[in-house]
Amino acid sequence: MNALNLAVIVVYLVVVAWIGLRLSGKQKSSSDYFVGEGRMPWWTVCFSVVATETSVLTVISVPGGAYTDQGFGNVELAFGYIIGRTVVAIVLIPLYKRGGFVSAYQYLEVRFGRYLQGVASVTFVGTRLLAEGVRLFASAIPIKLLLSEFGLNVGYNVIIVVLTVITVVYTYLGGIKAVIWTDALQMGLYLVGAIIAISVLTGHVGASGWSQAFDAGKFKLLDTDFGLGHVLTSTFALPTAVIGGAIFAMASHGSDQLIVQRILATRTLRESQKAMIGSGIFIAIQFAAFSLVGALLWSYNGGKSAKELGLTSADSLYPNFILHGLPVVISGLLVAGILGAAMGSLSSALNSMANSTVADIIRSFSRRGLDDDAMLRLARVMTLVWAVLMALFAMGFSSTAGNVYLTALTIAGYTYGALLGAFLLGRLIKRANQFDAVVAFIVTVLVMTFVVRVVKVDVEVAGKMVQKGIAAQWLVPIGVLVTLLVGGISSLLHPAPRPASEPARVVA
Structure with missing residues (x-):
């Protein structure tokens, strides 16, 4: 049985790489490598955004959260995401598509200048290296456990290297087309896996199991505790999920090159907007499917805790069911789906980091112009460079993964507010120039570092007062406000720029 499951996994990895290269074709230009020359179908881009x-950890932790105390809170969070992505589709995507950009930060160059573009790009690649490197290592943890069940005692570093090598093959050669097509395939696989799990679980627990889970609050959708401390610190408090989640999505999907690059690969502005809004709807469907898996697992296990089942945490519940509750071959296919989730996020990060490095840093600051062939060669070289750095970065966390992983999860709080704030500063404050924007950006990152690391809120938990950090969804609006405030004040300290039609005044 283990041999069959392993065969399924190996075949899947080979097929994914082959499909990615087959569908992407030979990349002949940097535009083709970065945004598929703007010819990708909107639905594949939509799926790629979701997979990215x-x-x-999303695949395994959402069922674990629903099993314990979160219920369908992630679906509530998706409501805010849909609102935020709709705003991005209406306000920001037209700027990118009409400008013919291959990077979101090219807008900042046009509006402010290359120095702000460079600061934003360096911030992006630095954030991605930290977040994706730690995510890569964190992905190796459940994969190691799954493979050990198949009789393979594989080390974390080996898993990291294998995932990186397979992913970089089609990312290096196929560019964004390979990334998008394989992302779509991988998203389909792990979502189908969730549907299979729901069907099997329903067969075990029947209608009574659904009823028991509902009565136990496993289907709870809205968190209506409006206490100030709870709202400020809880991801799933209704205002945090909807309002904070919407602004967070505006930053993550409107100013983060990781997502924007995929959107720019569509044919038309309308298709870009459909892909962006559609991704929010599919995220809600995905969260609902995985939450339902967790709720039904609760009935399947008779409400026992993870420890009572001999598991280390709630995150082990879904992988444990995949291995022991599903037929052979199907379980191997679902493990392959978990591998696909890791590869999807990794390939997207590598391609977007190479894109931003070449388009926003090397090209903008090169003293001599770069032709398209040079851009394409550099893009491939930087894909390899970032792959090596990310793998080395991930392998460095073998003894400190816990704390560093939590840091990586909150890293967006340091930078997302400054990134989104820079875009909004350019749109809302016409007199702001590059100096204002760079100062506001740097000040915001410093202020948010203080907020993330120092500011705590007293919250009552189980009758005791504990200190918690501010929820990630509120960090972005705080950062945006700081950027607009600092940039706005700075812009008042110099004369407003003259309209383009107004001639310069000659001084005798």
Whole structure:
């Protein structure tokens, strides 16, 4: 049985790489490598966006959260995401598509200048290296456990290297087309896996199992505790999920090159907007499917805790069911789906980091112009460079993964507010120039570092007062406000720029 499951996994990895290269074709230009020359179908881009933001830990932790105390809170969070993505589709995507950009930060160059573009790009690649490197290592943890069940005692570093090598093959050669097509395939696989799990679980627990889970609050959708401390610190408090989640999505999907690059690969503005809004709807469907898996697992296990089942945490519940509750071959296919989630986020990060490095840093600051062939060669070289750095970065966390992983999860709080704020500063404050924007950006990152690391809120939990950090969804609006405030004040300290039609005044 283990041999069959392993065969399924190996075949899947080979097929994914082959499909990615087959569908992408030979890349002949940097535009083709970065945005598929703007010819990708909107639905594949939509699926790619969903796969890009879905990691291995999302696949296993959403069922675990629903099993314990979160219920369908992630679906509530998706409501805010849909609102935020709709705003991005209406306000920001037209700027990118009409400008013919291959990077979101090219807008900042046009509006402010290359120095802000460079600062934003360096911030992006630095954030991605930290977040994706730690995510890669964190992905190796459940994969190691799954493979050990198949009789393979594989080390974390080996898993990291294998995932990186397979992913970089089609990412290096196929560019964004290979990334998007394989992302779509991988998203389909792990979502189908969730549907299979729901069907099997329903067969075990029947209608009574659904009823028991509902009565136990496993289908709870809205968190209506409006206490100030709870709202400020809880991801699933209704205002945090909807309002904070909407603004967070505006930053993550409107100013983060990781997502924007995929959107720019569509044929038309309308298709870009459909892909962006559609990704929010599919995220809600995905969260609902995985939450339902968790609720039915609760009935399947008779409400026992993870420890009572001999598991280390709630995150082990879904992988444990895949291995022991599903037929052979199907379980291997679902493990392959978990591998696919890791590869999808990794390939997207590598391609977008190479894109931003070449388009926003090397090209903008090169003293001599770069032709398209040079851009394409550099893009492939930087894909390899970032792959090596990310793998080395991930392998460095073998003894400190816990704390560093939590840091990586909150890293967006340091930078997302400054990134989104820079775009909004350019749109809302016409007199702001590059100096204002760079100062506001740097000040915001410093202020948010203080907020993330120092500011705590007293919250009552189980009758005791504990200190918690501010929920990630509120960090972005705080950062945006700081950027607009600092940039706005700075812009008042110099004369407003003259309209383009107004001639310069000659001084005798």
